[in-house]
Each structure stands twice: as C-alpha cells, then as structure tokens.
Amino acid sequence: MSGRFVRLAEAGRATITLFVDGVPMRSLAGDTLMTAILTARASLRRSEFGGERRAGFCLMGACQDCWIWTEDGNRLRACSTPAVDGARLCTQQPATAWPTLS
Amino acid sequence: MADPVVAVVGAGPAGVRAAAALVAAGVRPVVIDEAMRAGGQIYRRQPEGFLRSYTDLYGSEAERARAVHDCFDALRDRLDYRPQTLAWTISDRRIFTSGPAGQHVLPFDALILCTGATDRIMPVRGWHWAGCYSLGGAQIALKAQACAIGRRTVFMGAGPLLYLVAAQYAKAGAHVAAVLDTSPVSASLAALPRLLAQPATLRVGMGLLRDLRRAGVPVHRGVTPMEIHGEPDHGVSGVSVRTSHGAILAIDCDAVAMGHHLRPETQLAELAGCAFAFDRMIGQWLPVRDADGRSSQPGVYLAGDGARILGAVAAEAAGELAALTTLDDRGHRVCETARQDAKRTIARARRFAEGLARAFPWPREQISRLDNATILCRCEAITVGDLRRSIAETETDEANRAKAFSRVGMGRCQGRYCGLAAAELISAAVGTPVEAVGRLRAAAPVKPIVIASGGRCER
Ligand SMILES: Cc1cc2nc3c(=O)[nH]c(=O)nc-3n(C[C@H](O)[C@H](O)[C@H](O)COP(=O)(O)OP(=O)(O)OC[C@H]3O[C@@H](n4cnc5c(N)ncnc54)[C@H](O)[C@@H]3O)c2cc1C
Ligand code: FES
Numbered sequence: 007m008s009g010r011f012v013r014l015a016e017a018g019r020a021t022i023t024l025f026v027d028g029v030p031m032r033s034l035a036g037d038t039l040m041t042a043i044l045t046a047r048a049s050l051r052r053s054e055f056g057g058e059r060r061a062g063f064c065l066m067g068a069c070q071d072c073w074i075w076t077e078d079g080n081r082l083r084a085c086s087t088p089a090v091d092g093a094r095l096c097t098q099q100p101a102t103a104w105p106t107l108s
Numbered sequence: 109m110a111d112p113v114v115a116v117v118g119a120g121p122a123g124v125r126a127a128a129a130l131v132a133a134g135v136r137p138v139v140i141d142e143a144m145r146a147g148g149q150i151y152r153r154q155p156e157g158f159l160r161s162y163t164d165l166y167g168s169e170a171e172r173a174r175a176v177h178d179c180f181d182a183l184r185d186r187l188d189y190r191p192q193t194l195a196w197t198i199s200d201r202r203i204f205t206s207g208p209a210g211q212h213v214l215p216f217d218a219l220i221l222c223t224g225a226t227d228r229i230m231p232v233r234g235w236h237w238a239g240c241y242s243l244g245g246a247q248i249a250l251k252a253q254a255c256a257i258g259r260r261t262v263f264m265g266a267g268p269l270l271y272l273v274a275a276q277y278a279k280a281g282a283h284v285a286a287v288l289d290t291s292p293v294s295a296s297l298a299a300l301p302r303l304l305a306q307p308a309t310l311r312v313g314m315g316l317l318r319d320l321r322r323a324g325v326p327v328h329r330g331v332t333p334m335e336i337h338g339e340p341d342h343g344v345s346g347v348s349v350r351t352s353h354g355a356i357l358a359i360d361c362d363a364v365a366m367g368h369h370l371r372p373e374t375q376l377a378e379l380a381g382c383a384f385a386f387d388r389m390i391g392q393w394l395p396v397r398d399a400d401g402r403s404s405q406p407g408v409y410l411a412g413d414g415a416r417i418l419g420a421v422a423a424e425a426a427g428e429l430a431a432l433t434t435l436d437d438r439g440h441r442v443c444e445t446a447r448q449d450a451k452r453t454i455a456r457a458r459r460f461a462e463g464l465a466r467a468f469p470w471p472r473e474q475i476s477r478l479d480n481a482t483i484l485c486r487c488e489a490i491t492v493g494d495l496r497r498s499i500a501e502t503e504t505d506e507a508n509r510a511k512a513f514s515r516v517g518m519g520r521c522q523g524r525y526c527g528l529a530a531a532e533l534i535s536a537a538v539g540t541p542v543e544a545v546g547r548l549r550a551a552a553p554v555k556p557i558v559i560a561s562g563g564r565c566e567r
Binding site: 010011012013014015016017018019035036037038041045048049053055056057058059060061062063064065066067068069070071073085086088 | 142144149154155156157158159160164226227236237238239240241242244245246248249250252253254255256257258259280281282339340341342343362363373483486487488489520521524525555556
C-alpha cells in the first residue's frame, strides 16, 4: 500500500513540498502534516511501546498518537499542524530535542 | 481598576453563543480556543482556500453552521480572541494557557467552560493497528481535509455519529464497506417516544439510514465486535463481528472508524474545583450544574457538550444561558424570556439524549468478553490482561489506584480513550458498580505541552 488517506475533493490547490526524514514529499497547501504524510505513506511513526506502525487516531489533538518532530526537535501533532512549504520533519524524535513535558 | 475579566474556553457552538451574549451586554470576553478557526467540532471549518459549499460540508445543518460562523466573525473586533491556544490548567482563579504567543496566566472574575467532547471508545481487539480511527476523527478527515481515512472503510460502534459519518463518506464518494452497529433494533424502537422530543433530528437520522441503504451499504444491527484484523507494518486488513443471528461475519477493509457516541471533556472543570456526580443513565461522571448553567464553584459556568452531551442545538442554547447567568450574577439586567427559551431547548435535548442513550447503549457487557491480549491503553500498549492482573495482585477496586499500579490512563491521552473502559473493567473484575470505582482524576496539563518559557501573568 502507498498512501492511507484518499483525497475525495479539493484537489486543485497549489502544491507544496515537505521533507520527511529527508525525503521530499509533494502535498497541497491547506493540508495538515498528517494529510500530507498519509496521502503518501501508510503510517506516521512506530509505537515505542508495541513496535507497530501508527497513523493517528482522533485527528482532533486529543490522543497524541500522531507526534512527529521538526528537524530541530520541536514536537508537533501532525493532525493539528498545517503543512508549510519547505518544512523539514522527522518521524522519530531527533536526538537534539528540546525538553518536553508530557 | 481594570475591567473584570470574563473568559470563555472553547469556540464551538456553546462558546460562540456565550461570547455573543456577553458582547451584547457590553462585556469584552477573552475567548480561548485550541482550534485554528472558531466553529468547534460539528461546525469545524475547512482551511482557507478550500472550495466546498456549506451544504457539502454540513448537509442538513448548513444554515446553523453558517449562522454560528457569521455570528463569531461579526464579534471579532469586540473580543479578545486567542485561537490555537490551549487552556492547560486552572488554579486559584487563573487560567494557564499555551499558544502562539507563548505561555500566559490569565486571572479571571468569571469563566464559562465550553470544552466540548471527544469520542467514547470501547476497545476491540486490534484497535491499535494503523488505519483504525475514532468516528470523530474519520469525520474530521473528510470535513477539514476532504479525505477518506482509507479505500474501504468499516464503521463500527453505536450512536448518531456512526450513521452520520458513514453517510457523509458515502455521499462524498468514499467506499463504505459496512456499518456495524452494536445496538439492536429493539433498542431504537424502545427509545422512540423520547427521540420524538426532537422530531426534526429524528427525521435527519432516519434519512441517513435511507441514504446508506440507497448507496448499497450493508448495515448490521446488534453485532458483537470480535477483532480488527491487521499486522504491525501495514495496519488494518479487516474486521470480524458476530451478527445478531450468531453467525461470524468477516469484512475486508483497510480502515475502521469506531466509537460509541461521545464523552465530555471535563478536565478543566475538575481542575477548577467543580463538584462531579455520577449519571446512571449514561454511566459517566459529569460536573454538577444548576438549571442556569452554574457549576458548584462560584464564578465558574458550564455549557455545551463539555458539561453533558446534548448536541449542537442545545450547546448554542446552553452557551447563551450560561452567559446570561454570568451577567445576572454580576449585576447586569438580562432578558428573562431568552433564558426561559434556552432552558426549554435544553430540556427537549435532554429528553432526546435519554432516547439516544437507550437507542445506542454503551455496550458495558462487552468488557468482560475482551480477551487478555486486547490492547486497553493504546498510548502505552497496556493490555486488558495487564490491568486484570494488576487488579488481582493489588486487590484494587478504585480507578486511581489501578492507574498507579498498571499505568492505564497515564499515557499521552491521559485516559481520554481508555478511562471509561478501564473503569468498566475494574467494575466487572471486582463486582462493584462502575460508580464505586471512581473516576480518573484530571491532571495538569490537560494535554501535553511544550514548555518554552516560564509564563507571564497578565495582571
Ligand atoms: C469529532 C466530533 C465530531 C462531531 N460531529 C458532529 C456532527 O457532525 N453533528 C452533530 O450533531 N454533532 C457532532 N458532534 C457533537 C458535537 O460536538 C456537538 O453537538 C457540538 O459541537 C457541541 O458544541 P460545543 O460548543 O459544546 O463543543 P465543541 O463544538 O466540541 O467545541 C469545543 C471547543 O473547545 C475547544 N477546547 C476544548 N478544550 C480546550 C482547552 N483546554 N483549551 C482551549 N480550547 C479548548 C475545542 O478546541 C473546541 O473548539 C461531534 C463531536 C465530535 C467530538
Ligand atoms: S491524531 Fe489524535 S492528537 Fe493527532
């Protein structure tokens, strides 16, 4: 399987490019990071507890299953963060992360 | 002296109407909302630049959606609106927020909590596979991003969102593999007299079922979920359930949208010191609220689905009512007719909600049938067996002790998605009613935040 999400409408938006784990990925202006990644891939990250792939659950910022990071270590919820052209993201926490409180 | 601070948390239908009533009385409220744009869940707006019409997005509720959006847009200059801002705790009559402008501490004189709801989840074996989403999540993918969560989606659970989101998917051209409803037909029939309290809503609901049938979507009632099949790298591959006739039904799919109606987001009310009571009918703890919208804490008011799940129309009425009561308590003159109208709307919605609770019951009995390998806490992969063992070994019969021993409810979602099922599991394991198990205590921050700076106090 390639992407998980299927676009049903609104396909005429401008394209933008993100870099996910260093790999360029084309998506559309107005996408969340989750939509951008999951229209191209089947998952966002690996669960650090069970080891299986994860792709989010609630899409409303409540479950925290969709965490990804910017290359400089800021944690983001992919479901509630808009994709911006040129953004560089990691699906694993980079070693230089800021301290976070959870 | 500075003007008194009246704060509203949440800009869904309840928060928007509360803000409007405050502004109409000459108050300039602070409106704190985590979302990017106002509207809340049901009237969630698509991003700028999307072109679908109100009818495409909100169907039968298009006019109400437009009215709430227009109302808020017209208020913008008369509010201190703080979008993308999380209220992460309340302490000593101060709200602690985190947003684009950093950390803030806002002392308040009056506070109206309109925090809305999240999906209520009954775990199923395999619900941790990638491709499994909450019903609300499946709807957000469509409404806010014009996407389906998969190529073949199964909708499983019970409640109004089950049929609503499945019908919205079918209408938008997504493939709906099946609707699997855990509630039996007999329950809907028994609920009819109460559902007639809101005949228009009932008609919309029947229309959804008709749309699904016309689209050729198989609908099964009274099913018992058995497993969401899948594997670690590729996620969901199918679902199996036992039908009401006892047959095993297996359906191939790459996505599942699941849920059993909603649960209110009550953490801020709890942190603000509001008293709670157990509601037998819906089997949940709710903040205590008087008929006018006051909580047990002076100056703290409650409205919308965050206080009790009554739907969007009642949320608008409750938001307005809570604001009018706030004004009244602060010595403004308020329109008594408006208050009475709001109360009547809420009363009708309450009767309807009782109908929904009967028509689509929370399948409590399923908890005892879950096998030990089923994941209970999706955040930290804690299984049903882990919690059962922890209960037996530590002789726990209380939710917070069980949490401390097993870590269930301590993960990133802070028990939003496992807490109700965990309470049922403890109740079933020790043979006490679920209300005796207590409820998971809310902890600050109500959601994980990135601490960037110390926090600046506004006065
Ligand atoms: C995902 C989802 C989809 C739904 N779809 C429908 C539907 O299609 N039709 C229907 O009839 N009903 C739907 N419902 C039920 C619906 O939520 C209500 O009927 C209605 O939206 C309730 O309005 P409200 O103002 O009480 O809360 P909401 O509309 O949920 O608004 C609450 C707002 O508060 C904000 N908030 C919450 N906590 C905080 C905090 N700590 N800090 C800052 N902001 C906060 C949220 O971001 C949100 O914007 C849905 C519910 C959910 C959860
Ligand atoms: S998917 Fe739940 S927080 Fe993003």
